[in-house]
Amino acid sequence: xxxxxxEEWFIEDERTNAAIAWLFAAVLALSAVGNVLAGELVTATxxxxxxxxxxxxxxxxxxxRRTIPWPLLALTVLPFGLSAAELPFxxxxxxxxxxxxxxxxxxxxxxxxTTVRMMPGFAVWFATIATLGVAGIWAFGSWLSAExxxxxxxxxxxxxxxxxxxxxxxxxxAAGVFVWYFRRRLRANAARRPAGETV
Numbered sequence: 001x002x003x004x005x006x007e008e009w010f011i012e013d014e015r016t017n018a019a020i021a022w023l024f025a026a027v028l029a030l031s032a033v034g035n036v037l038a039g040e041l042v043t044a045t046x047x048x049x050x051x052x053x054x055x056x057x058x059x060x061x062x063x064x065r066r067t068i069p070w071p072l073l074a075l076t077v078l079p080f081g082l083s084a085a086e087l088p089f090x091x092x093x094x095x096x097x098x099x100x101x102x103x104x105x106x107x108x109x110x111x112x113x114t115t116v117r118m119m120p121g122f123a124v125w126f127a128t129i130a131t132l133g134v135a136g137i138w139a140f141g142s143w144l145s146a147e148x149x150x151x152x153x154x155x156x157x158x159x160x161x162x163x164x165x166x167x168x169x170x171x172x173x174a175a176g177v178f179v180w181y182f183r184r185r186l187r188a189n190a191a192r193r194p195a196g197e198t199v
Contacts, residue, residue, distance in 0.1 A: 014065040018058075021067035024077050025054045031080040041151055042141045046102055047080045053105045057112040068108050071181060075174070076101040096163065099138050100170035103130035104178055123182075124175040131171030135164055 028051045035044035054073065057066050079098035107127045110116045118126060139160065146153035154160040 017070050018065040018067045020070035021054065021073050022064070024070060024073040025051055027077050028054065028073075028080060031077070035080070039151060041145050041149060042138060043080070043098065045141065046098060046138065050076055050080065050102055050105060053102075053109050056109050060113040066112070068105065068112065069181065072101075072104060072108055072177075075177065076105055096135075096166040096170040099135045099167050100131045100174040103127060103134045103171065104174045106130055106134075107178065123178055124172075127175035127178055128168070128171040131167060131174065132164070135167040135171075139163065 028047050032044045032047035032051065035041075035047060054068055054076075057068060058064050060066075076098075079101060104127055107118075107123065107130055111118065139154075142151070142153050145151040154163065
């Protein structure tokens, strides 16, 4: 009986995936710098956390090829990159997506580096709850930054509630992407598995 390694849930070609993933990690690091220069300290911190979470699987597995799937990293890079580009008309949307994708990275890293294994249904709720948790930390960090460093914060309570609502929606979408991607990978892995091999 052969036992499927955790990364087989995620990755079809380790080397190719790792090369693209490290490229995205570099882009995240650059976006952190860009957000610092733009005065978006909380966003820069979140991008830095995303970089750390991205490299944890490689560090724990002692292999540069053990990385988070690049399509999920692409989802993470997009909002942070847009934030660094200083596009005010998408700022609120970008912030919500950034929170959701950061929470999704944490969920995937748990799958890759621990014995935690989530069924698709549970993964949806876990990713959503993690998103709301990150949103709370993000909002608190933004308030601290505004209070002591003079950066921008929500002007009204309504704006803050809208942020939490859009983040919840973004979290549900991110969780849906999570489930879709891994079900797709599992089907592909099952189709390639030799006859008689069990999980």
